[in-house]
Amino acid sequence: MANRQEILLTGAGGQGLILASIVLANAAVNDNKNVVQTQSYGPEARGGASMSGVIIDIDTIEYPKVTTPTVLLCMNQASFNKYMPKVKPDCTIIIDSTFVSGSYSDEYKVQAFPITRAAREQLGKEVVANMLALGVINAATGLVDREIFRDSIYKMAPKGSGELNQEAFDLGYRLYEEGTGQDIGVSAQTPQ
Amino acid sequence: MPESKPVLMQGNEACAVGAIHAGVRFYAGYPITPSTEVAEQMAVRLPDVGGVFIQMEDEIAGMAAVIGASIGGMRAITATSGPGFSLKQENFGYAIMAEIPCVVVNVQRMGPSTGVPTAPAQGDMMQARWGTHGDHPVIAFSPASVYETYYLTIAAVNLSQKLRQPVLIMLDEVIGHMREKVTIPETGKLMVEKSSSNVPSDWKPYDEKGLTPLVPFGFGHYYHVTGLFHDQYGFPTGDPPQVERALDRIHNKLKKYRDEIMFTNYIGHKEPRVAIVAYGCTVRSARAVVKKAYWQNRLPVGLLSLQTVWPFPDKEIEALAEQVDVIIVPEMNMGQIVGEVERYARGKAEVVPLNRYDGEMINPDQISEEVGRWLS
Numbered sequence: 001m002a003n004r005q006e007i008l009l010t011g012a013g014g015q016g017l018i019l020a021s022i023v024l025a026n027a028a029v030n031d032n033k034n035v036v037q038t039q040s041y042g043p044e045a046r047g048g049a050s051m052s053g054v055i056i057d058i059d060t061i062e063y064p065k066v067t068t069p070t071v072l073l074c075m076n077q078a079s080f081n082k083y084m085p086k087v088k089p090d091c092t093i094i095i096d097s098t099f100v101s102g103s104y105s106d107e108y109k110v111q112a113f114p115i116t117r118a119a120r121e122q123l124g125k126e127v128v129a130n131m132l133a134l135g136v137i138n139a140a141t142g143l144v145d146r147e148i149f150r151d152s153i154y155k156m157a158p159k160g161s162g163e164l165n166q167e168a169f170d171l172g173y174r175l176y177e178e179g180t181g182q183d184i185g186v187s188a189q190t191p192q
Numbered sequence: 193m194p195e196s197k198p199v200l201m202q203g204n205e206a207c208a209v210g211a212i213h214a215g216v217r218f219y220a221g222y223p224i225t226p227s228t229e230v231a232e233q234m235a236v237r238l239p240d241v242g243g244v245f246i247q248m249e250d251e252i253a254g255m256a257a258v259i260g261a262s263i264g265g266m267r268a269i270t271a272t273s274g275p276g277f278s279l280k281q282e283n284f285g286y287a288i289m290a291e292i293p294c295v296v297v298n299v300q301r302m303g304p305s306t307g308v309p310t311a312p313a314q315g316d317m318m319q320a321r322w323g324t325h326g327d328h329p330v331i332a333f334s335p336a337s338v339y340e341t342y343y344l345t346i347a348a349v350n351l352s353q354k355l356r357q358p359v360l361i362m363l364d365e366v367i368g369h370m371r372e373k374v375t376i377p378e379t380g381k382l383m384v385e386k387s388s389s390n391v392p393s394d395w396k397p398y399d400e401k402g403l404t405p406l407v408p409f410g411f412g413h414y415y416h417v418t419g420l421f422h423d424q425y426g427f428p429t430g431d432p433p434q435v436e437r438a439l440d441r442i443h444n445k446l447k448k449y450r451d452e453i454m455f456t457n458y459i460g461h462k463e464p465r466v467a468i469v470a471y472g473c474t475v476r477s478a479r480a481v482v483k484k485a486y487w488q489n490r491l492p493v494g495l496l497s498l499q500t501v502w503p504f505p506d507k508e509i510e511a512l513a514e515q516v517d518v519i520i521v522p523e524m525n526m527g528q529i530v531g532e533v534e535r536y537a538r539g540k541a542e543v544v545p546l547n548r549y550d551g552e553m554i555n556p557d558q559i560s561e562e563v564g565r566w567l568s
Binding site: 032 | 198199200310366369370371372373473476477479480483553555556
């Protein structure tokens with residue numbers, strides 16, 4: 001893992017992305033790393049665009065906003081269209097194929113997983129899609145020690161939902177290990 | 193003693209925790225983005241320590257209740273943002289005049305008016321100084337990190353008690369909403385200004401001889417509290433010599449305790465040619481620039497960060513201007529503190545504003561570009 005990781009979690013307000021970024025930042029603190037978490041959102045509680053950033057570094061972090069993401073999560077189409085063109089090709093891009101489809105230049109590494117659908121169908125609760133997404137991200141990047149991450153999720157979850165959230169996180173790992181499916185709605189295209 | 197474990201904490205939360213650690217037991221206010229988390233945290237935490245949280249009908253009432261609680265003997269704080277800060281001004285001036293300790297937090301957002309509620313700005317710095325009418329003294333802090341928010345809140349509560357002077361904490365949306373790793377010291381390690389229990393028998397609320405501790409109502413002393421100019425017993429007066437003395441009195445206490453009020457910090461080259469003067473979240477971008485320019489490339493660049501913005505660090509700026517060719521002042525407004533810097537640079541150094549007012553933070557590249565222009 002490089003010294004500095006900048007993670008951008010994007011989607012719609014209400015998908016739990018700001019909470020996911022707080023959980024990730026907390027896990028990173030518990031893993032003894034320097035971390036800064038910021039967010040940007042409109043006045044709405046649901047709907048509208050939501051973006052949150054986490055910087056994890058071994059050095060002290062001065063400028064707190066994400067400038068060059070090393071990890072990008074897109075949980076809806078609007079965020080994919082907006083942020084995907086702004087990242088560098090070596091950025092790890094993870095998208096929720098439940099909501100996102102489209103094409104992109106094949107110099108990018110885009111990995112698509114049915115994050116929200118898996119939460120709904122396999123766990124019966126769409127609300128844990130954010131923790132599932134964290135599982136996928138951590139499986140892909142190893143940002144934080146897995147066990148420390150699981151403990152942090154348990155501690156931060158509302159009473160009685162610790163196991164469910166951990167299950168979602170583990171399901172994210174399974175999705176990642178199974179790999180990107182065929183029917184994912186996105187396709188790489190060689191630039192003309 | 194065992195070290196406290198590091199935790200992830202938000203700026204607004206650090207403000208609430210700092211206040212409680214400094215002995216604040218009363219919060220009254222009206223929630224407003226981006227300051228709401230201060231109220232939320234106080235609502236959660238105050239009942240556990242025997243404190244009182246009240247959500248008032250508006251910001252004016254919030255300020256009034258804080259003044260009332262303080263004169264009743266409780267350490268009190270309120271938090272707001274731009275629109276609410278405007279509403280608090282009249283009562284804030286009253287607290288300065290009547291010398292009632294309290295702390296007012298303003299988590300600045302993009303204005304004027306309701307502006308952009310979720311976007312950061314530093315547009316209230318002059319309002320902090322002159323928002324309430326009359327020739328009043330003001331203390332205002334501007335934290336640049338979550339930990340600074342914590343300790344400056346404690347300093348604010350302590351100073352306000354000691355000097356009987358309201359203190360402002362001028363946060364901004366970036367620092368208020370940002371979460372980062374902090375290690376909060378255990379409560380036993382803090383310096384907290386003690387309330388005075390032994391008051392001389394000839395105690396007067398506004399003693400002409402100088403600063404006297406506040407004796408809360410109900411503790412054996414009867415006195416009058418008013419926003420009118422008053423004599424040493426608190427009763428109204430229009431007598432010119434007494435009016436002058438009273439105004440000197442509230443200004444002189446800040447001059448006398450300047451060393452305890454003034455927090456600034458210099459990092460960078462020992463003999464800088466280019467200096468950056470910054471406060472609040474802008475300090476972080478400036479620090480990133482100095483890290484690269486000085487620590488990595490040994491360029492003659494330095495940063496003076498102002499944790500205390502009011503009273504203005506005049507001597508510090510004067511000394512800096514003697515040393516450098518240029519002072520760059522990045523601010524997330526159309527240029528407010530830059531005017532003060534210019535005033536105390538007294539023409540000894542070029543003073544250059546660097547402004548951003550689109551609701552986004554000034555980034556290191558912008559500052560770096562300006563620094564580069566002056567180094568070449």
